Amino acid sequence: MKKEKEQLQRTTHHASPLISQSFTGGMIIGIVLLIILAHVGFYNTYISHFPKFEDYINPRRGLIHFTAIIHFHGMMMMGWLLMLLVQPILIRKGNMKLHRLAGRLSYVLAPLVLLSMYLVTYSSLHRESVHEGEIAVARRVALDVPLIIFFAILYLLAIFSTHKPALHSRFMCSTAFIFISPPLARTFRAYLDLSRDGSIDMSKNIIMILAGIITVIDSWRTKRISPFALVLGFMVLNRVIWYIRDTPFWHSIANAIVKIF
Template sequence: MEKVLHNRIGYFFIGLLVITFLGFYPTYLVKFPRFEGFTSAHHFHGFVALLWILLLIVQPFLIRAKQYSLHRQVGKLGYVIMPLVMLSLFLVARAGYYRNIRVISEADTLAGLTNGIPDLFFLGTLFSLGMIYRKNTSYHLRFLASTGLMMLGPGLGRLLVVAAALPVPVAIPIIVALTTGTGLVWLIVDIRQKRSPFPMAVFVGIGFIAFVLAANGHSAWWQSFAKWIAVHLF
């Protein structure tokens, strides 16, 4: 099972790239070359997120080809790319805040920050754990694969809602099933095969926290926290 996972995980990341392209084509790429309504923050985010996905694709195939030394060398790019992805998430959240505050209420604008700011910490946690446990192949693969599962959500959401014209209430359960649900199935399989549940339990926990945050965007504690970010960091 573990050998099959190592040999095939690269194809999942290729699928991630395809879904991301299809999802963002009608909402972003089709607007080339003027990209009206988008800022440099969005372009920067798209660029570094693409670099991360490409890194996720390349690395498993280097392992499959037994290019272990090259895998380690290429992997060092992650120490540059992932912090840039995190920075881009912050910049996009800030751009979204200043755009939304002009057209919707402050409460709704601050609630919208549940989609963006937490992801910065979630991706940072998964990447950090993946690097801390880089000598534990099983942990390393699962934590970094989890960053891919997180990145699946935005592209998949746009693909379902915009391209496939599904209602948001229908699309959300599909997104959850294919992201957090996949992590949950992976966790159950690991437990049944007597592997450590730690990596996938972290990912499933992050999915649960993301759900709680999204459901509490208008709560007093989130509004206060998001207001502090807007005042002191934006």
Template sequence: MKPSKRALPFDSSGYYFLGLLALAIAGFWPSYFAKFFDGTADFSFYFHFHVFFAVLWIAMLIAQPILIRQKKFELHRKIGKLSYFVVPLIFISIILLAHSTLKGPKENVGLELWIPFKDLLIFAVGYGIAIRYRKAMAIHARGMIVAGIVLIEPALVRLILYLFFPDAGFAPEGYMGTILTVYALLIGLIVYERKQKVGRWVFPLTLGLYLFVHSVLIFQIRVPGWQAFAAWFADLPLT
């Protein structure tokens, strides 16, 4: 059988991002959303700030390809320009939330800070590609997909832990299951479009980045200067 030369149906990706929204709600339901119903919601402003802009970003990911599919190009461009304000606020929300939740001995702060910053790195690469190639639809769309894929891990790991390891607090098996799911998705995308001539480098690059950031986390590899940066960041009077 000849490999398919079909391109990914980018204009249908909004419907898949609806699944991402459902995953985010399910994953964060026990630890966040449900607490508003049982009266135990005692989160800081930084949590709400982050959740608001994360949900707004997913809503934009859903809307944009649907608008393209419906040929509403002007509205698509306006929402695209709105991302120039939303994305910096997402960055700020992650930075403030990460700072507000740092705790424990200073020798562990580097590893603790790596968890949110690795997601920030991949999000920045995906969005950066999308903006750099905003006039090349095939590459632009792949960048936006990467900026959506990065949201899978935080939601899925919580959902797996809640469903299969409810009393464990944290289970390495749950985290490894999440990582392998993300890898399987990226490998599937790479294989599907391996015959494409434009933009097929985006998903291999993303997989390489994931392998790097997860290796640092799992094998506790010391990145030069990171521990010093993390200690400096923790001491900043941000939150």
């Protein structure tokens, strides 16, 4: 009886036109590519210093000191990506019991991811407020704070839609977009010799295009507006915020945000 029930769950799941083999396969490929990108982007500034992580001089950023916050942040980011990779694999194998168990892990992991993002941003804001002034702080807020907010929103939407697998899987998958820009921008700086602002501009443009393509394809395939449209909206808003980062208008907003931090 138990085996029949599990088989029925597998059959029901795979029969859904909204959670297809192609969707889970695409998610697996996307997360694998993102993990590779993370290793490429952070190789020079982090991974290559394993295991001693001794202080060093970065030509662009000065003295780099590896703190516990940096290590904690790296572990949480990679932990989240690995969870996103495991989930569609379990779905494809029909192991929904283990899939749900891994999903419950996110109840602990997601707050830790948010905490690590907050701590890294707080540390950067404190350092830049002391050494580089108000403009640098406003830029840091524009770069990091929207991603923290977007991740929290997408994760909460995923949790609130657990009873709708098509929505739930897409919102969980969408959280991966938050992780693309940092390693992508670092890759451009390291291998294309772009400036910091130039690399960030290019990475944000590429992410917007990618979100747009996925939104169109998923909307066309499911014959309804894709949840990825929300991700596209977030990425466009993120691009706009970065675009106005040096305006008095944004500086006033950034100052208010810093007071909360």
